[in-house]
Amino acid sequence: MKKIVIIGGGYAGIYALRELVKNKNIKITLIDKHTYHNLQPEVYDLIANKSNFADVTIDLTTLCMGFDHNHLEFKNLKVRKIDKKDKKIYTEEKEIVEFDYLILAAGTRTFFPPQVSGLNHADDIKKLHRAIVFKQSFEKQLFEKIKNEAKQCADTRILVVGAGLSGVEIAAEMAYFSNKFFKRGNFSCENLKISLVSSSASILPGLSQQLINISQERLKSLGINIITNTKLEKVEDGYCFLSNGTRINHSFVIFTGGVEASPLTSELDIKTNQKGQVIVNEHMQVLEHENIYAIGDIAEIRNNDDEIMPPNVTIARISGSLAGKNVLKSLENKPLVKTNPKLDGILIALGGEYAAGNLFGLIHVKGKLAYYIKKFVFHSYRRPLLKLINIGYSRFRKFQH
Incomplete structure (x- = not known):
């Protein structure tokens, strides 16, 4: 065999x-x-509290048991x-x-460029466990901010380095989540500042200008500061040094630069x-x-x-x-x-129920329509896998008994 x-x-x-x-x-x-399949494009929903761990993972053991095949096994x-x-x-x-x-x-x-010192201070949210740690750290800082708001109202600054798909999506989701969080609680201390740094002349290099324009307009409406033609040169405790000569203090650095x-x-x-x-x-x-x-x-x-x-x-x-x-x-x-x-096209999550996309290179969509198309694409992939892990879990339970 x-x-x-x-x-x-x-x-x-x-x-x-x-x-x-x-x-x-x-x-x-x-x-x-790992014992799970990480649904990477949906991790930003996890960070923004729109989903939980189970929503963004598929268990590989029960998935393999769910297939109709007698000679298939998963090895962790x-x-x-x-x-x-x-x-x-x-x-x-x-x-x-x-x-x-x-x-x-x-x-x-x-990829963390070795010439950029101090990147060990940056968060790599492509790894699920690191994304969860970042989410917990961020929420803890929000709690501390609210707890102390009568005494002080220090800025929380997030620097997202890399303005490709990952960088744009995480910046948008973080800004939307934070704005919604402060608005819902009517907290006075809501000075969260997010900056997005691109080494290129624009965000989303390589995509259509129309898609760039839609995304840029949305990011600015969320209060995100976009810095272009600039590279990260050094990270120190509490500060990032950029190639344009500026120094930005930060609470979190998220690196998506390659x-x-x-x-x-x-x-x-x-x-x-x-x-x-x-x-x-x-x-x-x-x-x-x-x-x-x-x-x-x-x-x-x-x-x-x-x-x-x-x-x-x-x-x-x-x-x-x-x-x-x-x-x-x-x-x-x-x-x-x-x-x-x-x-088939490209769809970008831009915070909340808002997305932008280009379908088959023919038509641009934005807003709720693009968001629901993106969700449909995701669920059409996830649904058959959930069916398989349910079958696999039933078989697993039978073997246990």
């Missing part, structure tokens, strides 16, 4: 898994260092080394997992780009090894015009599904399918 291993239980890994389970005669192992392991020649995966837990085909879906992490691939890629001795992302062909295969695939954020994926596709859920779906299909086709000695990924 052929062994297929997926490393990474994120969006791309799940989409690959949904294809692979169609073949009941293979052994599938999903490996992840941390991968340390991959031996391509002997087709073995070595883990921190000393367990060795063998494979015939390997799908790398370990994603990316926030990504790098999982460190797994550096040990594989395969072709990668500057971010550590694996270079793949049109079949999602690693160039040097036909039995190894890379998908989602960990891969540099190009379309037919040789344009690098942005790391998002649409590309994770396309690449993950394609890799799963091509592994099955390889097993059947059938021609592999080529990819030409196209974006």
